[in-house]
Amino acid sequence: MSLEQAILGFLNYRPYSGYDLKKIFDTSVRHFWPADQSQIYRTLSRMNKEGWVDIEMVHQESRPDRKLYHITTAGQEALRQWLATPLPPQENRSADMIQVFFAGQLADEEILALFERAADNIRAGLARYAQIPREIEAYSEYTTSPREFFFWMLTLDVGMHTLQANLAFIEALIQRIRNGEIPAA
Amino acid sequence: MSLEQAILGFLNYRPYSGYDLKKIFDTSVRHFWPADQSQIYRTLSRMNKEGWVDIEMVHQESRPDRKLYHITTAGQEALRQWLATPLPPQENRSADMIQVFFAGQLADEEILALFERAADNIRAGLARYAQIPREIEAYSEYTTSPREFFFWMLTLDVGMHTLQANLAFIEALIQRIRNGEIPAA
DNA sequence: ATCCTATATAGGACTTGTCATATAATAGTA
DNA sequence: TACTATTATATGACAAGTCCTATATAGGAT
Numbered sequence: 001m002s003l004e005q006a007i008l009g010f011l012n013y014r015p016y017s018g019y020d021l022k023k024i025f026d027t028s029v030r031h032f033w034p035a036d037q038s039q040i041y042r043t044l045s046r047m048n049k050e051g052w053v054d055i056e057m058v059h060q061e062s063r064p065d066r067k068l069y070h071i072t073t074a075g076q077e078a079l080r081q082w083l084a085t086p087l088p089p090q091e092n093r094s095a096d097m098i099q100v101f102f103a104g105q106l107a108d109e110e111i112l113a114l115f116e117r118a119a120d121n122i123r124a125g126l127a128r129y130a131q132i133p134r135e136i137e138a139y140s141e142y143t144t145s146p147r148e149f150f151f152w153m154l155t156l157d158v159g160m161h162t163l164q165a166n167l168a169f170i171e172a173l174i175q176r177i178r179n180g181e182i183p184a185a
Numbered sequence: 186m187s188l189e190q191a192i193l194g195f196l197n198y199r200p201y202s203g204y205d206l207k208k209i210f211d212t213s214v215r216h217f218w219p220a221d222q223s224q225i226y227r228t229l230s231r232m233n234k235e236g237w238v239d240i241e242m243v244h245q246e247s248r249p250d251r252k253l254y255h256i257t258t259a260g261q262e263a264l265r266q267w268l269a270t271p272l273p274p275q276e277n278r279s280a281d282m283i284q285v286f287f288a289g290q291l292a293d294e295e296i297l298a299l300f301e302r303a304a305d306n307i308r309a310g311l312a313r314y315a316q317i318p319r320e321i322e323a324y325s326e327y328t329t330s331p332r333e334f335f336f337w338m339l340t341l342d343v344g345m346h347t348l349q350a351n352l353a354f355i356e357a358l359i360q361r362i363r364n365g366e367i368p369a370a
Numbered sequence: 371a372t373c374c375t376a377t378a379t380a381g382g383a384c385t386t387g388t389c390a391t392a393t394a395a396t397a398g399t400a
Numbered sequence: 401t402a403c404t405a406t407t408a409t410a411t412g413a414c415a416a417g418t419c420c421t422a423t424a425t426a427g428g429a430t
Contacts, residue, residue: 002280009287032282064378086302095187097217104332118270119261146368165350182332249408
């Protein structure tokens with residue numbers, strides 16, 4: 001479960017509460033690992049039972065108490081080990097590809113509309129990516145070093161690169177379709 | 186749930202049993218939608234309750250009886266509607282990107298090894314893709330038309346294109362790392 | 371005075387998907 | 401003779417993730 005490792009990654013910078021982590025996820029890794037609030041809380045308590053994190057109760061006046069999670073030595077070892085271990089090749093489910101696979105059952109104009117919408121979605125995604133660097137500056141208080149920052153930015157590069165490659169492919173495909181390359185029934 | 190729609194897509198060609206469908210999935214769409222045997226069976230019985238498929242019991246001597254699933258009119262409408270409806274932008278979880286995000290916590294050589302392994306995985310994926318056209322011929326009995334075939338091949342194109350783009354990116358990255366572009370701690 | 375937002379944690383119910391196993395008959399192989 | 405594979409369906413147990421709701425307090429806006 002990569003959510004555990006991602007949490008360990010952040011806790012290795014410094015202790016955080018579940019509430020903190022939710023906000024950090026939403027402003028950093030949500031593009032490749034969205035995390036649900038309730039799942040973060042449940043995962044944290046599981047990680048505590050596994051001995052990867054310790055809980056420090058922090059009492060607050062006028063606010064509910066916080067549970068500050070500290071990474072343990074076992075947690076640090078688990079993180080290091082996971083980071084250095086190559087992942088098994090992933091299988092990504094893609095509903096879009098299911099639509100493409102059966103698109104022949106639609107009329108040409110419908111297919112074209114579908115791909116044009118897909119291209120629009122990618123452009124919207126690229127636009128969203130373009131403003132992330134600014135968001136990152138908003139949480140640059142978490143930046144521990146230029147080294148960390150390099151890899152944070154690298155995930156953005158990968159994301160944009162992939163989107164751009166997909167967009168180029170779809171745009172070329174739309175041209176092919178306009179040229180009447182889809183065989184008739 | 187796209188598994189339902191994928192099943193409808195195949196049943197719209199002709200009726201199949203759960204056993205058939207498992208084999209068809211494994212030789213066609215597993216690269217973008219792997220399907221577990223038990224899940225296919227459970228999904229089929231759910232789809233039956235939803236009125237999307239009818240069951241024809243086919244008795245067999247010397248083999249267990251087959252349940253042949255026929256798509257209903259309601260099922261065909263559901264399929265058509267789903268195919269023509271643009272999907273909400275997907276969020277793909279990528280454990281690889283979690284590794285990249287926190288890779289700064291590793292030593293340079295470890296990072297390099299990780300990316301080289303990732304590149305190898307992509308090359309292996311490309312090699313697997315390269316032999317799929319042959320596999321597709323093995324199930325070309327299911328091919329209803331050149332039009333269908335066009336889109337089946339298109340999913341391959343997309344897959345290979347994406348892999349190739351990722352590979353090019355990682356190879357360039359490995360060069361950058363070798364040139365010492367990773368900031369020190 | 372009421373509503374909304376922010377801070378903070380947590381549980382119930384549910385969906386999707388995985389893994390292992392059971393059943394049952396036949397045919398081929400070691 | 402014993403095992404393995406193929407055909408065929410099905411369930412139990414679990415893991416991961418989503419959605420909704422509950423609880424509690426404080427401050428600001430309408």
